[in-house]
Amino acid sequence: MNVGEALLDLQAIDLALNRSKQALQDIPQIKELAQRRKQLMRLKADHTDLVARRKDLELELIDLEDDERLAQAAVEEAQASSEDLTDYRRVQELEQRLSDLAKQLDKAAYGQREKHAQIDQLLADEQALTARTKKVEQAILDLAKAARAAAESIQADVATLEAKRERAAASLSDDALKAYAVASKRFKGLAVEKLEGKVPSICRMTLTESSLSDLERKGGITTCPYCHRILVRDTDAQ
Numbered sequence: 543m544n545v546g547e548a549l550l551d552l553q554a555i556d557l558a559l560n561r562s563k564q565a566l567q568d569i570p571q572i573k574e575l576a577q578r579r580k581q582l583m584r585l586k587a588d589h590t591d592l593v594a595r596r597k598d599l600e601l602e603l604i605d606l607e608d609d610e611r612l613a614q615a616a617v618e619e620a621q622a623s624s625e626d627l628t629d630y631r632r633v634q635e636l637e638q639r640l641s642d643l644a645k646q647l648d649k650a651a652y653g654q655r656e657k658h659a660q661i662d663q664l665l666a667d668e669q670a671l672t673a674r675t676k677k678v679e680q681a682i683l684d685l686a687k688a689a690r691a692a693a694e695s696i697q698a699d700v701a702t703l704e705a706k707r708e709r710a711a712a713s714l715s716d717d718a719l720k721a722y723a724v725a726s727k728r729f730k731g732l733a734v735e736k737l738e739g740k741v742p743s744i745c746r747m748t749l750t751e752s753s754l755s756d757l758e759r760k761g762g763i764t765t766c767p768y769c770h771r772i773l774v775r776d777t778d779a780q
């Protein structure tokens with residue numbers, strides 16, 4: 543392999559390396575994983591919120607049960623004392639008291655039914671949320687596995703290309719490598735072109751006869767008179 547071929551080889555390897563490194567960053571499962579992880583965090587926050595609301599309702603329910611017990615005890619107490627009553631005014635008072643207590647009992651019973659219904663709804667919501675959370679967790683596991691597999695195969699490609707690059711670079715002089723590195727940076731990886739007939743492979747500007755004979759005099763590797771890339775004139779010559 544002559545210097546021109548070695549340079550073209552090196553460039554092809556570097557382009558492939560860039561593609562592989564980009565592919566590593568662009569693994570689709572990794573982007574989806576990030577989205578799924580955010581989704582999972584939102585679901586867990588929602589779950590915490592639902593549980594907190596349910597606990598509050600359960601405490602309110604206990605209060606209502608206490609209210610009911612107290613009112614019930616007060617009713618029993620009032621009824622027990624009614625046997626001693628002979629005074630009309632006190633009978634009226636007692637009736638009023640029992641009527642108030644009956645309202646309190648109704649209110650406590652209604653409140654409890656309401657809380658029970660709300661708690662049942664929240665429990666159903668929690669169950670649905672748990673099922674969704676499980677699905678998302680499973681999706682994350684699957685995606686992580688797929689991302690790992692995808693990354694592994696690309697990383698293997700990168701390792702192979704890096705070994706190839708080392709061999710290709712070893713066949714070139716320090717000066718040639720330096721010139722290639724400078725041009726590669728300047729031309730964003732497309733540093734070396736080869737002459738195809740009278741046309742350089744990258745800039746595609748047809749060379750004039752005088753340019754061609756100029757290149758002929760300078761030997762196998764020169765600079766393109768148009769784009770100033772490294773121009774490999776003849777890849778067949780040894």
Ligand SMILES: [Zn+2]
Nearest residue numbers: 742745766769
């Ligand atoms: Zn050119």
